[in-house]
Amino acid sequence: MQEAKPYVVTGRALLGEDLREEDVTITVSEGIVTSIEPASRTPGRWIVPAFFNAHTHLGDTVAMDLPARGSLADLVKPPNGLKHRVLAATPRAELVRGMRASITGMLATGTTGFADFREGGPEGVAALREAAAGLDCRPVILGREGGEEVSDGAGISSVHDVANAEEIVGEARAGGKLVAFHAGEKNPDDIDDALAFEPDLLVHCTHATDAHLRRIVDMDIPVAVCPRSNWLLGVAASAARPPITRILELGGRLYLGTDNVMFVQPDMLREMAFTATVYRARPEEILRAAVSGAGLAGMSGYLEEGQKANFLVINPLKNNISFSRDIRTTIVKRLDSSSICQTVLTMQ
Structure with a gap:
């Protein structure tokens, strides 16, 4: 309040x-x-x-727990993954209602801000703004498909999924906006290409190598990890991925996020408890990861x-x-x- x-x-x-x-x-x-x-x-x-949820896809609320099978690409890769087809078929009013319900749930569990990769271009950004209107929260909206121009920055899928990444990044930088990439979620192949753009945020880095992590730390780029989502989507199966322990050992900036509401409730309390159980990081490190993402909103x-x-x-x-x-x-x-x-x- x-x-x-x-x-x-x-x-x-x-x-x-x-x-x-x-x-x-x-x-x-x-x-x-x-x-x-x-x-x-x-x-x-x-x-x-x-708490600040450093990575969400709130539009996916309308696809919550949809029975789904297939690869990561089949489920979430733009532009024809299952989630994208569901979003395209959902009336705007229902989309707004779903996102607002998820924001309300985040507020109830102590999360007052979030960074969302928002699909749907300028109209998708406007829908999320409408969903958040009047609620005591601080959204950071990272647009896609033209939504970058009317949001807080660019929320780019894997650099290999976007043909005009250089143009998108250039326009975001010219506007003084944030640039964020998914990278290293299913394999490490796109991390170097993402780092070439010197982003403000990397999401996942589930399969980052030690050499990647050293570069990321040297460049002072925060990494938003989403452990529960990684496990549910089958890109992690041990405490080695995402490499939370190694990021902390190297002195990197670690943020915590929940990723797709399609699969995971956007509840930072559950995310922290899962991370503590599986990754055995010190509680103060996990709590810092659940708070420090507020830097994306320009605050401590x-x-x-x-x-x-x-x-x-x-x-x-x-x-x-x-x-x-x-x-x-x-x-x-x-x-x-x-x-x-x-x-x-x-x-x-």
């Missing part, structure tokens, strides 16, 4: 990018965190950064003085998480929407 007057909340907070745990009183004035002061005898509340995402307010207030007394000995671990592995009692978000 956007606050028109000073808002004050006291509780145990996860502060800064290091997510340090402290008892504090936080004051928000005109949408900015103006002070974070030490507090004693805090009430039973946790205050934690809200973390609880710091001088930053835009973007946090959740959690009531741990609503269930057994009040017994937690480590809030970061509990947020990543156990939190559900029933404990989220308030969202504080600056929309401007």
Whole structure:
């Protein structure tokens, strides 16, 4: 919610990018965190950064759990994959209704922003804007098929799927917009070609080699991984893919996303819990990956003085998480929407 007057909340907070745990009183004035002061005898509340879903395809809501068989290309490759045929046959009003329902679900599970690869050209971008209108969320829309011109940037499929990638990237750069590529989802063959464009974001990198990862880290390009989707689509079958551990070892910037609503609910709580279980990364690393994507929207995402307010207030007394000995671990592995009692978000 956007606050028109000073808002004050006291509780145990996860502060800064290091997510340090402290008892504090936080004051928000005109949408900015103006002070974070030490507090004693805090009430039973946790205050934690809200989540940012760094990769979605929300239009796919209308194809949710559609019985489907076939290769990755058969299902999602443009322009004739199953999802594209479903989208083309769906009336606009139904498409908007589906995307709005998914955004509402994300908000209920603590996600206040998302980066969406939006099919359907300018009309597809307009449909997503309509779906998000009036909701307390911060969408980053990456258009396709001409939608790049009226959105926040270009959301490009594999560079091998798009004949005019150089033109698309050039126009996006000229407009000061973001450039993002799917790369390395089913094999590593398109990663070098994507890196040649020096993108702002790579999605998946499921099959990136160590040499690829070193280049990506040296170029300071964030990678949005989507573990549940990779497993469900059969492009991952072990903790080696996507190479989350190696990205973190190399000091890379890791973002977390959920990918296609056709297959996976856009729920960052489930994504974090799955990632913690399969990939065994440290909880604070997973939580950072679920927050840092806010950089795509031009904001920190973390609880710091001088930053835009973007946090959740959690009531741990609503269930057994009040017994937690480590809030970061509990947020990543156990939190559900029933404990989220308030969202504080600056929309401007």
